[in-house]
Amino acid sequence: MPGIFGGVGCPPALYEALRADFAATYGKSEAVHTAGGMLGGHAFGSRSALHVAPGGGHFAVDGELSIYRLAEDFARGDAPCFYRLRSGELDLEPTCKGNVAAIDPRSGAWHLATEWTGSFPLYYCVVDGGLLFSSRLRPLARITGASVDLIGILEVLERYWTLEGRTHFKDVRRLLPGQILRYEPAGGRLSVRETSGLWASASPGETDGNRDVVEQAWSTLGGAVRRSLPAPGRHAVMMSGGWDSRTLFAAMLEQAGPDRLLAYTHGDLGSRELGLVERICRWAEVALHREPLGEAIYDLGALERGFARVENVLFPHWHRAGAVLAEAGVSSVSAGVYGEVLGGHYGPSMVLGGTRKMAAVAAGLLGRSVGSANGHHAARDFLFTRRAAKPWYLAPAAWDGVPDPAASVNADIEAALRRL
Template identity: 30%
Template sequence: MLLKASFATQNAPFEQIKPTPHAKCFPNDTETELIGRFEGQQIYASGTREFLKEITDAVKQDRQLIDDGMLDTKFNNPGLLIICDYGKRIIYMQSDLIGLFPAFWGTSEDGFVISDSIPQLQAVIRGDTDDVAVAEIISKDYTVGTRTLFKGINRVRPGESLLFDLGSRKVRSVDKSQLWTPGDSSSMQSLIQTGAELLVEACRPMTGTMLMMSAGWDSKTLLAGAFAAGVADTIHLYYHGAVDSREARLIRAQADRFGLQLTMKGLDPSLFDHGFLQSSFERYSDVMNPHWHSAALFSARVNPEVQSVSAGIHGEIIGGHDGPPDFLSGWRKSASVFCYLTGVPILRGPHPSGKEISPRDSVGNLKLYHRGKPWYMCEDVWRDRFEGIHAQVDRDIEACVDRYIARGTVWPEAVVEAFDVENRLNQITSDQLRSAATFKPLLAPFANRQLMEFSCGVPYEKKVHRTLNQKVVEKLFPELLEYPTAAVLCKSGRPILVQEVTRAIRKATEDGRWWMYRTTNGKVSAPNFGWPNFQFLQHSTAMRDMVNDLKSPLWDKEKMATFIDNWGYRNYHGLQGVMMKVKTLDLFGVS
């Protein structure tokens, strides 16, 4: 959708225009579309089926959606809403609490332009490449706050309500989210009961869904909710990855035991073919996760009884996945998790400390990222344009923290979680779910407003590293706890601290096996404890071919080709992640 609002035109200032051929977007259930005209207003929306029904009901009931001059919907399901008011010559726009359905805006010479696609908007705005945004994606995999890859194009933040006034040519922004404000002080038993009840209600619409399945906690928790809601026997499980891995075996064992439909799809080099990536970018404006795009094609061909596509992605919030430990690495991360699980008030953040810290001190965690020149960038370009640019990245991070503090967030752990959810989860992982749901309606139980508000309100100490997940699953469908997750070596019903110890053992064992695999040139087989999903690339020219197709002057293509040729007997998971980031930037046309 591309909506243009003219400053000059009085009678019909709003125009939905078709995208240009080089910024096309294929039909998609998650696109923003005009859904009705009511009393001098046009209403545009994108969202889940449940969200669109809520809008229809609200209009029929003449429900008041404007509060204090701003759109304030408080719908229970995620979606984006835009209202164009002809009489007032105003556009109201509001994003859902986690920004699951994206929107962007800019100002042209003659009006405001709004779209759910950056390439469509860039075709009108024609902004220069924003080097700070490029640096953010290179170092963190996502842009921060309102920033996008092009100057003059702004991202609508989760929970943000915007008012575009054509008369004054001004834009007003109000943060309507109250997530991560002072949390729930209830007992653990009460939290488990409330969490279980909200999860079951959120999972009731899962009848006939295709659930993107892993052997992790998020999909395990969704499955428990589906069993408790009485709809699990209608679910179709879908797994993509290494079909001979330990994770695949764990999923197959659960599907067999509980009588669930399961499709397992191995990955292959065709995912990285230039033609497939080009068409994927035209459809999704992103090729970070081409295997999720492939899942969309599968969903279009499966049994018509499959009514929606879902994934456990947003379960990271109730699972305590996005706290301070996840910005650390190595022994410091393990020590931080241990301290949170045992209540020891040291080594929780980036610096050993036993004293209380303020929410602003969380900035230390958020600034822990690589700042040097990446191996794939041209030396001259880095020196001329990117040397020292991370001071501006830090300012973007600080602006986000200021926003959360102004909202009323008081705990540093909550600030860290809010930042990770509203930036990384909002862009990278939400893109996965939206792309998988291209041809079927998207269903996002964890993004249910009541469940989301509850999850964000639980103190981090009470949900750290799946503490709350485990108790909720135990209450709803304890049989699932008899199976380990892919990351640990014991049943998921064992104490979380024990599981974390086995995680460290698994990681050390896996690292050792990768070392042996590399030093023996493959005579010792690669480990399959974790996620060897992209090891087929070792015997493919896909990565090298991708280098040949790159166009942007940012890349040192000669060094990249040599680096890939010498990768040899190593884990290809990280390499393909870097290459898909580079390819996405290249397809955006960053210059």
């Protein structure tokens, strides 16, 4: 798992502690003292996360495989820039699939940027008037001595993730999708700017009326696939019987050909869905690895590595897939997770509970909509917490220290909805 870290305006011992933590976890890390602080990272394989821009100023990247090739080519002057510094502000180009930390050589300002999907975490906090940041949360919290945020813990337990930039620790924030942070060391000023237009409708000038929409979407998907492919290596695709993985599989087949592809599926090897995957791969003449959900998934050493590197093992079978595919010599892996989001997989039945969940499932089977026709009103109705009960394993004294948990969670949900 790659990542970036650094800081400016803080005691140097904090930067060194971050670098030591990354090096201990991954076996190595890159870092440079620059512009009054430290910037560092860890990249895939032999690639580098840390570079110097053609116009001066260090930058570091963390993201998909394509961002490391772009960064190397950009630093050599062989490729267009994937981020721009204009009028003291940093903006990411659409080709940037990950996070960027960059220093403006003119003003000395530090910029942290996340692309619109927010697929890769980036955390930050202000310490002694300075800025610290890291792709991993726990080292940042440990080094700064941050205390636990019980509302953040409650959101993870109820929503599987934190909301509105909150984390498991007080005063440590996550940079949200499309946000760009600017920090001025001279005055200690920090600002966060919103840039995402992910959910905005296309304006009339943004679509080509002479091209079929499906053709345009397929061409765009093909371009994304090409960027994700390793130059000489083999690529894997996580396969199921669903439309999202099959669409991605078709694009991979067109761009890479069957010889460079390896399909991977896991689950009940005798199930109807895995049988469908086998038929698809036989038709396409693509090799298929079938992995049972056995005891290997819960190997203690693998779980410990997952916690240290990724900080959660919510889906241990995906961690197992990474280990198996690495042993098979695969250079990169793609999955159709975004298809599940855009296709409505995470709908009302996923967020409701109890009898409301049963009603939502029944409505879905009957082809009926649930809730208000107004998207924001429906989201509030589905997502808002009506009451927050103390988890059985939490000490009463800790729970009593949170004045109104439901109101705090709902305020974060409301703030998240306002960003759409």
